[in-house]
Amino acid sequence: MKSPYQCLAVDPDASDEQIRQAYLAKVKDFPPERDPEQFRIIQQAYEQIKDQKSRLAYELFHVPALEEFEQLLNELQPRRPSLSQFRAMLAECLKSKRYGN
Amino acid sequence: MKDHLLPLACLAGDKQTLKSLPDDSPLRQHLPHAQAAMTAYCQGDDEGMRAALKQIPFRSPYKDLRWLLSALACYPADPGKGRELLNKIPSDSPFTCPAQVVTALFQTPPETRKSGVAARTFLAAIRGKRDQAKPKRIFAKLLSEAKKTKKPTLIKAVKDFLAWYPQGTKAYEKAFDPLPEVEKLHIQALHLEQSAAYPDQTYNAWIDLGRTYDRQGDLARAAAVCRHLVQLIETECGPGDPELERVLNNLVSLEPGDRDAWLKLAAFYQHMDDQKARGRCLDDALKHLPEEPRILEAAAEAAIDRGAFKKAAQLTRKLLKLDPINQQARRRLIRAHLNHARKQMKRAKYDLARKELEAAQALAKEPFEQAEVLVAQGYLESFASLMETGDRWFDQACNLLPVPLGEWLVAAEALRCQLPGKECKRQLKKLRLILDTAVMRPDKSVVPEMLDLARQLQLEDIDPTPLLQAGNAYFKKACERDWTLAELEHACDLLLALERFQLVRDFVRKSPLWKQRPPSLVYFDIAAKCRGVAGNINLSDVERLEAALEEADKNRMNKWADRIFALLGDYDRSRTAFGAPFEEMAEFEAEVDKIAEETGIPPQEIMAQIIDKLLGGGRKKQ
CATH class of the missing domain: 1.20.5 (Single alpha-helices involved in coiled-coils or other helix-helix interfaces)
Structure with missing residues (x-):
């Protein structure tokens, strides 16, 4: 569950200009043609905190979805497959490579 | 087995492959490190995994396992980095196929249909069960983690979660600090909005919160709550709700620099057809935001709408100083000068009118604008009883524009100036003569401009019928030209607004595009057939409209879907058994x-x- 501040790597008390600079730097790192999904996330984060009005609206009216809280829990206690499940997946890949899909 | 697949076979635990490996092969030598990394990953020991991966040499056949496992460890915290790491695996690597499986983890929405059973099981084990999230369970887990670690981000997450589960407020307060009253009100309002409670309940909860912020002197937050209330009212009640005026007035008093709030308030008064209040509101806005282009624009537009052309010109001049290349503002200023000149002409103040026209002339750049000013000058001279001079201006104007647009403009201006019947007939006769010749070869490009002019007259409460009657044959012939769909839609839109229903049907049905029955043309055909009265639509037309609506929805033609839906709605309302018996x-x-x-x-x-x-x-x- 990343806040837009974390997403753009800025302090919550950063100025409009600092946020803009961080946004431009991130866009440079993830241009839309290379990573459209990440670009969308960066853009959305910027829209949420780009000026005082947006930041206030984010603070007062943004409620993360239930799935985001679940994801946070997953991050705290990461789920992992068993070794045999991992091996089975690799064996399946091997089979598909050998005999075609 | 192909050699390049051997690393995969070793890691999958293929006994035959493992037996056949020579002792000095890198596949055998590096296998323990690769297996150790896999095991550490599966046990959730990311540090151990990284240490084991470092042991794998750079040229090892297992080298791409580093990218695969590192990407897997990024889930779910950093999908962007995960994708980036997976992209580092070359296309000829034995790990391409596992990388494709893992890619599914970072896709939104997740795509697993193409994977095999083992791949799906593997992904499901990482993602966890996708059962319905239960707020109580999530809250308990979050709270216990936050209590254990005391991390500020986690404590904040628990507080944020109270909007989903306000029953946890006491537990939160017991574990951490007590919440101030205003925070509790905030949580309550968020919870009501989240749980789709009665709109009034949610609305009142936000009002209470806004008032509390206001009492505490936190005007920025109080204003933010007002902005949210505006959104709620607009969604629930539409743009004409009286509560909207109250909240917007409160908002501009809390934050007079909120440009959008002023514009919304002005739009509300426009919607309510209260031109005085609209003008007053924009005057107040200009006191706080004197150099805001959008406010200047709106104020000038409002001034034109209530006939205060001098003020409109003044405001637009100011706007042009701030934004000299604003073409819309330039056109608006010409319009203001022209309208002001017309007003002075009617009052027989010819010198003042001449000054206004000179100002308009100085601004006019495009041929149509120049022609408009010339025609107005022609009428000014006619009014001042210099008829010959007037005709000279008209000829100059007509020379600037394609036939018959110039003559159309002269006749339209005659209606606008409310010339005596004889004079007006003279101009219309001249127009008819020109149209009689022009009808042989109608010019498609001038039709929208001719219709636009007629529509402008209609909007100014001037009946454009004599003009449209004169142009009827011309338009009828013009509909046989090869129109694109967008051009056709624009022309039909104007004709429908002008209530030239037969022409709308001619334009629609004579077009080769009609064979494909695009939703927009079906809409125009039926709207014209029922002569703008939804009650006249018959059942088969309803079916055609429904099919067109489906087609518009399918092809995401939202504009046409909305218009067809509105027409069907009007039809439904016209079929109601009883009118409005409540009074x-x-x-x-x-x-x-x-x-x-x-x-x-x-x-x-x-x-x-x-x-x-x-x-x-x-x-x-x-």
């Missing part, structure tokens, strides 16, 4: 109450007797 009903009930008071019979009994009599029967006596 009469109130009178009727008052009468029944009066009788009940006089006779002592219960009102329900009186009502039942009346209904029986109306139905021609009477109540059976027991």
Whole structure:
């Protein structure tokens, strides 16, 4: 569950200009043609905190979805497959490579 | 087995491959490190995994396992980095196929249909069960983690979660700090909005919060709550709700620099057709934001709408100083000068009118704008009884524009200036003469401009019928030209607004595009057929509209879907069995109450007797 501040790597008390600079730097790192999904996330984060009005609206009216809280829990206690499940997946890949899909 | 697949076979635990590996092969030598990394990953020991991966040499056949496992460890925290790491695996690597499986983890929405059973099981083990999230369970887990680690981000997450689960407020306060009253109100409002409670309940909760912020002197937050309330009202009640005016007025008093709030308030008054309040509101806005282009624009537009052309010109000049290349503002200024000149002409103040026209002339750049000013100058000279000079201006204007647009403009201006009948007829006769020749070869490009002019007259409450009657044959012939769909839609839109229903149908049905039945053309055809009255639509047309709506939805033609939907809505309303009996009903009930008071019979009994009599029967006596 990343806040837009974390997403753009800025302090919550950063100025409009600092946020803009961080946004431009991130866009440079993830241009839309290379990573459209990440670009969308960066853009959305910027829209949420780009000026005082947006930041206030984010603070007062943004409620993360239930799935985001679940994801946070997953991050705290990461789920992992068993070794045999991992091996089975690799064996399946091997089979598909050998005999075609 | 192909050699390049051997690393995969070793890691999958293929016994035959493992047996056949020579002792000095890198595949055998590096296998323990690769297996250790896999095991560490599966046990959730990311540090151990990284240490084991470092042991794998750079040229090892297992080298791409580093990218695969590192990407897997990024889930779910950093999908961007995960994807980036997976992209580092070359296309000829044995790990391409596992990388494709893992890619599914970072896709939104997740795509697993193409994977095999083992791949799906592997992904499901990482993602966890996708059962319905239960707020109570999530809250308990979050709270216990936050209590354990005392991390500020986690404590904040628990507080944020109270909007989903306000029942946890006491537990939160017990574990951490007590929440101030304003925070509790905030949580309550968020929870009500989240749980789709009654709109009034949610609305009141936000009002309470806004008032509390206001009392505490936190005007920025109070204003933010007002902005949110505006959104709620607009969604729930539409743009004409009286509460909107109250909240917007409150918002601009809390934050006078909120440009959008002023514009919304002005738009509200425009919607309510209260031009005075609209002008007053924009004047107030200009006191706080004197150099805001959008406010200047809106104020100039409002001034034109209420006939204050001098003020409109003043405001637009100011706007052009701030934004000299604003073409819209330039056109608006020309319009203001022209309208002001017309006003002065009607008052016989010809010198003032001439000054206004000179100002318009200085701004006019495009041929149509120049022609408009020339035509107005022509009429000014006509009014000033210099008819010959007037005709010279008209000829100059017509030379600037393609035939018959210039003559159309002259005739339109004659209607606008409300010339005496004889003069007006003279101009219309001249137009007809030109159109009689032009009809042989109609110019498609001038039709929208001709219709636009007629529409402008209509919007100024001037009847454009004489002009449209003169152009009827020309338009009828023009509809046979090869129109694109967008051009056709624009022309039909204008014709429909001008109530030239037969022409709309001619334009639609004579177009080769009609064969494909695009939703927009079906809409225009039926809207014209029913002559703008939805009650005239018959059942087969309803079916055609429904099919067009489906087609528009399918092809995401939202504009046409909305218009067709609105027409069908009008049709449904026109079919309602009873009109609006409520006003009469109130009178009727008052009468029944009066009788009940006089006779002592219960009102329900009186009502039942009346209904029986109306139905021609009477109540059976027991």
